[in-house]
Amino acid sequence: MRHRFRPAALVAALCATLLGFAGPAGAVMADSIPITGRGWGHGRGMGQWGSYGYALAGWNSAQILDHYYGGTRASVVGVTGYAPRGNIRVKISNLDGTTTPNSGSPLLSADGQDLQSSATGGQSFGSIRVRYDGSQFRVTTYTGACGTGSVLSNDVAVGTGAVNVWNTANAAGSNAEPVRAAGVRAKLVNVCNWAGYTGLNVNQNYPHYFRGTFSIVYLPGIGTRTVNDLPMELYLRGVVPRESPAFWGSNGGQAALEAQAVAARSYAYSGMVAGWPGAGGTFDTCDTESCQVYRGAAEGAPGGTWVPAEFDTTDTAIASTANAVRVLNSTWNGQFGSIARTEFSSSTGGWTAGGTFPAVVDQGDATPGNTNQTWSTTVNRSTIEAIYSGGRGQLLDLCVVGRNGLGADGGRVTTVRMTFVGGTVNEAGDDFRWQLGLKSDWFSTPCGVGRYIDRVAQIFTGQTAGPSTANAWTSAVQSGNRAGFTYSLAVSDAWAGYEIDQLYQRVFGRPADAQGRAYWVGVLANGARLEDVALWFYSGDEYWAKHGSTATGFVNALYQDLLHRQADASGRNYWVGMLQSGSLGRVGVTAGFYASIESRRDRVGSLFQRVLGRAPDAGGHAYWAGELPRLGDMWLAAYLAASDEAFSRYSAP
Template sequence: MAKTEFGVRAGRPAWTRRRRYIAGPPAPRGFTAKLLRASALGIAPVLVIGAVTGVVVHLRSSGQDIRQTVASDTPFTLSGHGNGHGRGMGQWGAYGYAKDQGWAAERILGHYYGGTTLGTLADAQISVRLQARDDQPLDVYSDAGAVVAGKPVGPGEAVHLTPTADGGANVVVTRGCAGEVLWQDATDHPWVDPVDLAPDRPANEHLKLCAGDTPYRGALGVALDGATVRTVNVLDMDDYLLGVVPAEAKAAWADTGGAEALRAQAVAARSYAAAENREEYAKTCDTQSCQVYGGSAKEDPRTADAVRSTKGMILTKDNKPVAAEFSSSTGGYTAGGEFPAVEDQGDTVSPNHDWTVTLTAGDIASAFNVGDLESFEVITRNNFGVDGGRVTGVKVVGSSGTAEATGAEARSKLKLKSDWFTVGDGLGVPAPPAAPEPDSTLASAGEDEDTVGTTEGSPIAEKYKELGGVNSTLGAPIGPEMMLPSEAGKFRMYTNGTIIWTKKLGAQVIDASVLREWLPTGGS
């Protein structure tokens, strides 16, 4: 068998602690009867315990499967590259190219967004769903005053809007956010407008939410999505970007030679927003599902310079804005898709260029809801970059079922930084223990390794010598001869199998997993 994703080869012992379960109808009772059936099916002379997880011994006459599972606390070390989906621009890579290679924003954009051209976006507004405010009425004020239902609202006076089924809203204006009611009305225009709707207005004119005093440029309003309330911010595109770029990139990059990376980020974010069309009531949203947007409180002069110096610049294809996706770190190679996959040498500056994480077998099994883990393997990759590229498909087998998932789904379920990962050799599991030294309490002077711990002249010892002793496929002994339950016979375990003896069978070599079915267990 080829090397598995777990990094273990068939034919080596499975030194992780394992349990087994039996699938199929119950077999005839009795140790000897079961062992006879196993022998008759050709389990002897040697069936090596497969080190690859998921080894199955088929007991065809009874319809049973004996499957080995990995103990839930067995650790597996996953090694990966990058942080995020890897499509389009890598933000750390853009910073690396700007800082270390002196690339301008236009060159950075051309590198990551192949097949696009730079275009110009006319003055535009954008509507943003504020998802944290879902299912809540709108409570808002401004230090400079506001306008609602065609009426002025004084500085510090709060407007409370509740949407109505006809597309309008009920309005209550109070002295402060929780003061006395000053007036009430209904309106078919469910918006609170600032005193001046022009873009790039001073901070005292921004509208603020009563909850937390979070400020926003432009107007704030309410809408119904079915029966649920939504809060929407409508504002000029570049006003919006003033709150996006510092939330999506590091403004401090401008202080260390990365200003052009921020300019590239502004163009990418403007392009992405221009291509959005999420809901009837809102073109985009304010979370990672769209682009992170924090209102005007998150603005920074360094990212504001990036927005203003690229005013109107967008990426286009066929004269249409392009959804210019980006992620934190590509790990050294972009993922391909809408834009051609390219090497990302700038990403070497990323703190997540390479990473490792340790998960247990229980973590993996629980994430995919497959019971006790038998195997976890990557079955397809995209072939871009080292290690075969990003994972595009995984298969997880457990005691209660099998699950297949995309790499993105595996990343989400396992909470990984990216879908570009491998399971390294060793998996964080201790190396196989060395065969035990001969125990003087079990051996007489002059005994060799073939007979240590074995009753002199026993059928088990003779069988072991017949097969070639320590040089046989069984390997070295890992314990003394022991009695079977009810004194039905004896057995001895070796690195790659077990010899068992009963009066009816004589000495036979079997897979140790078969033996475990009849021996008492003490945990996993």
């Protein structure tokens, strides 16, 4: 049941009571907490969407790289003071630590009977299963692909040394022909997937084609480790299109793909120099977002078909920047001009994060198509409580209390403060991001929104908001729609009942009787204005009788209750005369008091004091007093309560 709210001026007699409140000690946050943010990823170094935006603006790859990787310069492998190996070893992460594979399906395969292994004494086969039995490796080989055909050797013990596998049609693993060319896939090594395994590609149960060779080793405490060994430039062909969309090259963004090739090459080489933590000397990089995403050359698909994982645009970008890297203009690891660890991420949100490379504005990030420059999501309050409460009870507030100062809203979050019933917890912004699965550490939370909603609800309805109101309005208030919230309160059924209760107390000095309250709430709900109801209260028989049933007593009471002062003689005589002569009735006299400039100025001042805790400035006082007959007191109260000033006042602890 709702009633209409019409601008008018007959409500301010209630302001002193209506707008006083005692803020709640602490309101639990909404069940679903909205969070807004910018960018996707860590933001260090190059932004991939930003590089695309700059490429579309006409920048070449050197300009893009110079922009993002300050403190570095262009170089090529071989003149950097470091001569890396020609091949890179890539850990296939989702096979790490398993008996390979523990389902019994073969691991490595070829389209023909062209595989050989260091463990099979020169025998060729179509596919091989490798497992570790706790003390040594055992291999089973088949004539056909992925475990089909006849068994050639069955679970043969081959010792503890690494099991190397290669395709005899490309024994060195260096074939560089495009994967689309006829016969090329027959020269590659396949990883056979199985049900439930989606680590390498979305086409589970189908083979996945890789260039190079494979090694399977066993490490105590880890288990088996599967490593793809191949030339750097071929490795990049499986990386660049996974990090930056290949179609960018067809849309005018080829320079972005070239920049991605250089960044990926430098990142990989720098890892080879530094050594990867926990590698045990067995690999140089991994195949996931923790390193660089790598998915080989092609993926099998239903019906015996396949889809390429390498593309002409990215192959061209790699070839046109062959061996190009970025090197530091400083000493690192005891050496000047070392290859830079050129990190990159999808979207910076408009500013890079800084760190090894100076933070820079990223105007390219705003390119059309980047859906992550700004984003929004929701997090369940219960999730935060489960991770961080530690027995402190429910979450009362979630506030960003530290930022890096770079970009909108103050930049990336350095510290988040969570207030629970039983205490507070601080967390680093990036750690909070990872725990909650946010896209970046550049985000905003509804800090103080719960307090604001509760306290403003108290102003308009005499009670805190409650879970349903908090859940309904938290997102809107955080996004800036405070006026929608305050107006909804000003026309709510709860507001109607509260106003009637206050009218009874203010006008008659008594609580509302149940029958009268229900009647007047119904009158409001059916479309009457609050000022109409107030007019009937002040001009009615009960108020008249309360003040002696005389014109003089009635007028004196109106001066006290509506103008908050003693009646002056001339004013009293005027209004008493109007009543006694019959020129105006009690309704007309009451309306005249409300319409006076004195009443309007008094009501405006009272609204400012009660909502904002201060008097209006002279200009604002005069302006709002003039507007009040058109807008109405409750509209002005809703307007003030939705202001930035009110939000700061009511959201503060």
